[in-house]
Each structure stands twice: as structure tokens, then as C-alpha cells.
Amino acid sequence: MKPFRNRLTLIIMTLIGLSMLGAGLAMANVFKQSHIQLLEENMVREINLIQATLEFPSHNGSEAVTYYTQKSKELQQLVEARVTFISNNGTVLGDSESEPQSMDNHALREEMVQAQKEGTGRTIRYSSTLGQDMIYVARPVSEGGFDGYIRLSKSLVEANQGVRQGWMVMGAGLLVLFVLAALISYRIAAGLTSPLEKITRVARQITRLDYDARVDIQRKDEIGQLAHAINGMADSLQLQLKTIRDNESLLQSVLNNMTGGILMIRHDGLVMLINRAAEGMLGIRAEQLTGKNYREMKQHYELTMLIQEGLEHRTHFREERNLYFPVESTVRLDGVSMTQEDGSYRGMLFHLQDVTDIRRLERMRSEFVANVSHELKTPLAAVKGFAETLLGGVSDEKTSRSFLQIIYDESERLNRLIRDILELSKIESKRSAMEYSPIHLSTFFESMFEFMKPYADKKRIQLKMEVPEELFIEGDEDKLRQIFTNLLSNAVSYSQEGGRVQLTAEEMQEGDNLRFTVKDSGIGIPKKDLPRIFERFYRVDKARSRVSGGTGLGLSIVKHLVELHQGSIKVESEPGMGSSFIIEMPLLQEG
Template sequence: MTKFRLKLTMLFVLLIGSSVLAAGLLMGNSYQKNHQAALRDHMIRELHVLNAAVPWPDKLNEAEASEYLQQQAQRFKEIAEMRITYIRLDGTVIGDSDHDPLTMNRHLDREEVREALASGTGSSVRYSDTLKERMMYVAIKVSGTEGESDSGIVRLAMSLGDIERSLDRMWLALISALLLLFIVAGAVSYRVALGVTRPLERMTSAAKRMADMDYATRVPDGGKDEVGELAKALNAMAASLQHQLDEIRSNGDRLQSVLDNMTSGVVMIAPDGKITLYNREAEQLLGSSVRERVGRSVTEIRQHFELINLIREVLEQPAYVREELTVYYPEERLLEIHIVPMTMGGDDEQGLLLVLQDVTAIRRLERMRSEFVANVSHELKTPVAAVKGFAETLLAGAMNDEETARSFLTIIQDESDRLNRLIGDILELSKIESRRSPLQFSPIDLPAFLGRMAELLSPEAGKKSIELNVQAEEGLFLEADEDRLGQILMNLLQNGINYTPEGGKVKVTAEVVESGDGEEELVRITVADTGIGIPKKDVPRIFERFYRVDKARSRSSGGTGLGLSIVKHLTELHRGTIRVESEIGAGSKFILELPLLQP
């Protein structure tokens, strides 16, 4: 825009300068011609005056006439500083105020002489080799004293130096004025050009910023002319684009927020196989970041060979696909994959949209539900079958044998009690999982509470000569549901007694510890026994429903296989954790950590 402004300024200056220069040249030329014409007329009048004062001497012979005219010419030279030349009709000079006539050439070839001979008056302007300057020559044809016929030519010469010096001064003034005018015209033109180009510069700058998607820029109001209207139109366009861009960004932010917070992984693949979209859940499921994946080929995901082969097949033959694949990176997961072909771009090319759902937990729950149903059916069938079998035996005649009948009835009663406990535990676990029985928190004096638990189980521990020991900090209070906490500790203590050989020990300790981040105080209750221990392979599963390490021993001890599962759920309802440390033959340690205060 600066170049345009300079060009516009130069154009204005050239137009003004050319006009002024042309006017100056015309004025100078006119001045010169008018001055020369006025001088010529003046010189003609002077010649007529001179001729009247000193007429051509016709009565004298040639020598006398020449002498007489020479004297008159010199006299006029002295009086008026005029150069007077007397010329005969044949061009011979017979008198001159500045030179000896005898040394001068014939003047018949002079322009002013020829014109005077032809029309009576003649003039010319030329450089004088004699005087070394430009001269104006004016000649008239005159008659003698008798006045009968033309006798000769009188010529008057005058230097044009004054005129030329006047013209030089005029040209100097004209050039100076022209230079000054150029400067003024340049400043004015620049100002005018600036007024024209500055709004255009602003609009150009604003248009460039708009091209860079900076639609918040505005052009200053340029008035009510066409440029101002253009500025208003640009501002209106920028406001409209800004509004549309804000809408697009808002929609994009909402879409991005939806994608980032989806529980399903979303991956979009272009027809050329490059990934164009990769949300946060996809990062978690496939184990790579957006920066590593977007813009790169899907074939670079080398950790998921089966998934890549599936994508290649659908890219080659577009069709809706639903598959379940197991991936092993970053961890083992079962993914439900939906692949939907979709048109992308203007050439009807088919890209792919992948929706990934982690169904590992769902399938595990389904498996656990199936196992739970199978286990419940099995656990219920066993005591029912025993009751039915022994009842049929009694009805078949065994009632006549009193000892046998008593033994069978005792078994029927034991199996009925076991069946009752199993049904009770199933109902209890269902109630806990569905959260139909909210916890009632209250402060619990933990040393006294643990002492009561030990008293309740002392008879059972005494049957196996097991030492039951309780250690708790004095004055230690815990905020918890007393009934549920009793249920937790009762299950843990009974397990410790049941799986500890005779003469063993079961120890309960309680202490205050800090959480891992140091922001919360926890109460750690540890139930340790010297029992048979738990194999390392079974430790991760002991809190599952109906899972038994030693099925035969569990049945003989009267366990239902639901106790530790109930303990796990009740602990989580208290916002606590429970873990196991065990060694075969050396016993087990159940570590329960609960918040000292509930929120």
C-alpha cells in the first residue's frame, strides 16, 4: 500500500508540475515574443525619427555622402549608444557607428535588408560575430532629400542582452517557483494520497487478519463515502464471521467435551487409513496418546495386530462390523468393537468410525452371575438332596432302628441348619449389594467392642484350645455401623478359628494410622491366625462369592462360601479397604482399614 501511495503522490505531482511547466513555457515564450515585437516597433519608430532628422544626402557624391553618414552614425552612437548602419540599395555599407564601412562585407544577404528591400521594413534576430552577443536588427528603406525615389537602407541594431537577462531572471523565478510548487504539491498530494490510501491500508490489514481467522478486528469508520461504506461492509462481514466462528467453536467444544467424556473409545479413520480423531477413552483402551496417533496411519498401531487386520478388511470391503477382541496392551481387556463405514470428503470415499467399549467387567460379571447361579443351585441341591435321601430312607423302614433314625434325623437337622444359613447369607449379600439397608454410623469404643466379639467366640475357640487375643489402644473410638462392623469381625474371627489347628492362636489388633496421602486418619484392625494359610494363587479370589480354597474342609466347617464376599462389600460401604497377607503353613493376616471419621 505504501508503493501505491507513492505512485499516487508522484502522479499528482507530475500532473501539477507538468501543468505549471507548460504554463511557464507558454508564458515565457509569449513574454519573449511580445518583448521582441515591442522592441522592434520601438526601433522602427526610432529609425523614422533618425531618418527625419538626418535624411539620406542625395545631392552629395558617393564619397561625401559616405563621410557624412559615417559622421552622423558616430554622433548618434555617442548620443544614444545606438548602432546605426547606412546601406546602399546594392548592399554596400557606407556608414556604421561601430566599424569602418570599408572593412565590412556587403549586407545584401542579411534577412532584415532583404525584407526592407522587399517591403520597406525588415527585422531579424541573430548572433553577432562582431559583438559576440545576440542582436535585434531592424531596417527600413528610405528616400533621399529630394524624396523622389528610394536611396538606401537605414539599419538600427540593439542588443538583446537585457531581454535575455530579464528572461533568465524570469526562468529562474519560474524554476524556483516550480520547485517550491513541486514541494508543496508533493506534500499536498501525499496528504491527499494518504487520505485515500490509509483507509485502504486499514482495510487491507484487517482483511489479512481476517484471512488469519482474527475476526475480532474492526476497520475504523471511514465516513459516508464509498470507502466508508466498504469499511462498514467489512466490519459487518467480520462480525458475521466472528459470530459463526464462535458458534462453530462452541459446537466444537461441546462435541469435544462429549467425545472426551464418553465411556466409549471413538476413533475416526480417513479413507487413506490415517487417523483423524482419537478421543480420551481410546487413549485408555488402546494405550497411546492423541499426539502419537492423529495424522498417522492406523497400521502404525503395532500392538493390536488383530484390530489392524479387521480395520484393513473393512476398508477394503466397507460393511458394518461388530466384534469382540481381546487386546493385551496396555493391559489385557476384552473390547466390543463397532466399525461403521462413513462417507468422508467430496469424492464419496469411505472412511471408518470405530466405537470401542470395554466389556471386560461386564463379561466378568456375567461369568460371575452364571457361576453364582450354578454355585447357589449346587449349594442348595446338596443339603436338599441329603435331607430328601435320609427322609426317604427313614420312610422306607429305618425309623424302626432307633439309633439309625436318630443319626439320620441329626444329619437332616444339620443339613437344614446349613441350608438356612446359606439362604440367610444369600439374602444378606443381596441386601448389601442393592444397598437396601443403609448404614447407621455412630461412635464405637473399639477396645470394648473387640472385647465383646472375643467373648462371643471364646466358647468356639475353647473347643479347639485356640488362644484368642485382643489388643487395642485405650480410648480409641471409631465411627461406624456397629452391627455391620460386628458382622465383619465375626466372619473374620470365625474363619480364623475354623482354619486354625487345635492349640493355635488368633490375634486381633487395632491402631490408628495415616492414609497414604497423609490427609486422613485410618483405623487399622488386623485379624491374624496361625492356621493353614492360603496358597498365593488363591489370594486374589478369596473375596469372590462361593470361592473356596479347600472345598472339602469348607463344607466340613459349615461355611457357605459367602462370608468373605459379605465382608468385602460391608468394608466398601464403610469407605474402607481389606487385604490379605498369607503364607502356607504359617497362617493368614486380614488387614482391615476404615476411616476414623465418616464424611
């Protein structure tokens, strides 16, 4: 902005200089003209004075020339001008500078012609006699014996010298005025450009995204209005930017917290957007894929083929694909075509939803229904078969009682199955309320062992408990009883006669958790069955389970109840070496 100020100052000073130069030339010309006019008027007065004071005798010929030559020289000393007497016919009768006989006829001289016409003749011309510019003034005189003209002439050297002095004085004055004008113009230019510099500086700050910058100018003229407009524009931009940033933040927050993945791909195949959920599903970072072609996802061949099909057809579709990276999963892909306001095609928006758990639950539901149907069908078939036999007539009372006992046992088994199904359904649907209270573990397990002792004695199985007297836990007593009843019953059922079942409770090193272990000396569990031991209706030995009256839901119920207590359960077993069910559970429950 300073170069602009300098240019503005230079322009103003040039205009002022030109104006002052023009004014100086005009003033010099006026001064010169007025000086010449004043000189001419003085010369007219001097001629009139000569006419009034000089005697004009009636001389002719050489006497007249001698007389007027002498008088012209005398008058030259008085008026300080060249004096010339000229007759009507233009003959020079006397001259203070030259000999009349050597001078030309003056009848046609400009000042003579003008004096004849107007009474006074004035002219300025170069005198070849004297070699300089002269001013000539002539007037007709008719006195006594003289009838002609008196002409005075003066050199313009003095006049020019006066003009030069005037020029010097005026030049000095103009120089002072020019300096003052330069200072004033610089101040004016600074007054004009300084606020413009501030406005320009603020405008540049705004272009650099500094929307807090403001113009501090308190003026009511056009510059003040411009500053006010700039500040208003900055306020508007700042407000709009805040709105945009808030919307972007809100949109980013929505995208980042969506459970579904979002993948936006431009019409030319470049990835425009990928949210956090999509990153997790695809096992790729947004910065690795954004701005690149979607085919960079080489580990998802089927998915890229589906995306390519969507980009080509530009229609809405919904498909499911299996992904094997970073983990095996099932993803449902919804594709929607994106268009701009003018209808032009922009690309595709893909919504990715992980439906692995949904499909797994659907399979589990189907398997559960199939298992329930199967489990219900077996006792019902037995009840129906033996009932039909009895209705058909059985003469042997012992056989009838045997059939009735089978019908009773199968109905009991059916009752347990229905009870366990309802219990598991209630637990899984979170409808089973938890009632926490402090439980003294030694007392709790002693009562359980008393309940289990008759069943263990039938098989001569030794029950052993190692629970420190000082241990307490916070939990739901009924559900804990259900957990350990199932585990102890299984341990007794799958242990051979004369075996041993041991329950231990100990505080873990962290001090916040307890570990419970139910160990038996039974037949053990094959390694291939260990991962599925807690599934519903899963039996390692199906024949033996049916004989023992198990429903296949006990361990599944145990697992859910342990998880309701914020705990975990695992099993360690080897065939023929027995099994150990290990439960880790917090001392205190949160919430």
C-alpha cells in the first residue's frame, strides 16, 4: 500500500506543480504585460510633458535638424529614453542616438501608422541600430512651427530584468508553496491511504482465514462505510464458518458414532468418505483409502465387484457378502445412487452393516427350535407309546407298573426340559431380575453339600469342600445356588462309583475377584467338544445324558448366570482324567 501512497502523493504533487507552474507563467506574463503597459503609459505622459514644455520654432532644412537633434539629446538625459522627432512625411528631424541623415524614412513604421490612426502608437521590436528589443511609443504633435511626431523608445532590458527579479521572487514563493503543498498532499494521501492500508491488511487476514480480524476505523465518510462493510462481511463469514464447522462437527460425530459403515465413492471410483465403523469392518484406515480408487481394497474381492456393479448400474441395491479380513464376518451392503441438484450423477453411497451376529442368532434360533422339537418329541413319543400299550390292555400288573413308571419318568423329564427352556429364555431376555446381597460362602456351600449328599452317597462319591471361613461375596443367592447345583450335579452324574468331587474357593491375587473350581474324577470331555460344551442342547455323550435325565441346557444356563454376575467360566478336561469347571467372579457387583 505504501507504493500506492507514494504514487498518489507524486500525482498530487505533479498536479500541484503543473498548476503552480501554469499560474507562475500566467503571473509572469501578466507582470510583464503590466510592466510594459505601465512603461508605455509613462512614455505617453513624458511625450505629453515634452509637448507641453518644449518650444517648437519654425525652422526648416538643416536648422530644424540641428535644433531637434540637440533637443532630443537633452531630453534623453531627462526622460532616460531615446527621443526621436519625425515629420509628417516620415523624415527624421532629430534623434538622440543616431544622425537623422543616416536614418530611414519612418512613415511606415508600425507605431507611426498606429499613432496616425489612433492618436498613440505602441510597438515592441528588435532594433538593428541598438541590437536589442525596444519599446516604441509615438504621438502626433502639432505645436508652433512643428507638425509631426514625437517618439520615445526604451530598451526592454530593464523591463526584462524586472521580470526576472519578479520571477525570482515569485519562484521562491512558489517553491515554498510547493514544499507546503507537497507536505499537505502527503498528509492528504496518508489520510486517504492509511485507512485503505488497514482495510487491505484486514482483507488479507480474512483471506488467510483469520475471521477475527476487524478494521478499527471510526469515520462517517465513504472509507468509513467501506470499513463497516468489511467488518460486516467478516462477521457474516465468521458466523457462516461457525455454522459450517458446527454442522461438520455434528456430521463427523454422527458418522464416527454410527454402528453401520459409510463408504462414499465418486463416479470415477475415488473414495470420498469412509467412517470409523467401515474402517473396523474392512480392516483399513481412512487415510490409506481416502482419495484413492476403491480397487485398492484388494483383500475384499467380492465387495469390490459389488461396488463396481453399483457404480455401473447406478441403482439402489441390497446384497450380503462374506468378508474374511480382518475377521470372518457377514456384511450387508446397501447402495444408493447420489445425484446433484442438476441431476448429474455424482457417485454411490454404500451403507455397510455387520449382520454376523444376526445371522448367527438366526441359526441358533433355528437350531434351538429344532433341538427343542427333538427333545420334546422323544419323551412325548415314549409317553404316547406306553400309554397306547396300556390302553390296548396289559394283563401283567408288574408290566403295567413298569410302563406307568416310564410314563412318569418321561413326563418328569419333559417337565424339567420345559422348566429349563423357560428359565434360559428368561435369562437371555434379561427378564431375570438380580437381587444382590452379601453371602457367606462357607455356610452357603455347606447347605448345598447337605442337599447333594444323598445323591453322592448312592454312587459312593466323596464330596470335598475347601472354602476359607472368612470369604464373602456379593451376589444373587438363588442364581448362585442354581449355578453350583448344576455343576455339582453334573460332577456327580458323570463321575464313576467311588469317585470324588471337590469344590474350592480362593481369593485371586488382584484381591477384587474370587475363583471357584468344581473338579471331578469322572470320564472327562474330549478336546474337540470343549469349545461347544456351553451351547444349548449340546451333549458329549448323548446316550448317557438321556439315561441321566439331563436336558442339555444346564451348562448354558450356568454360563448365562455367571455372566449376569460379571464373571467368566471355562472348563479344563482330559478324557479319563476328570473335568474342572473354573469360575472367576468379582467380590462386589457394580451398579
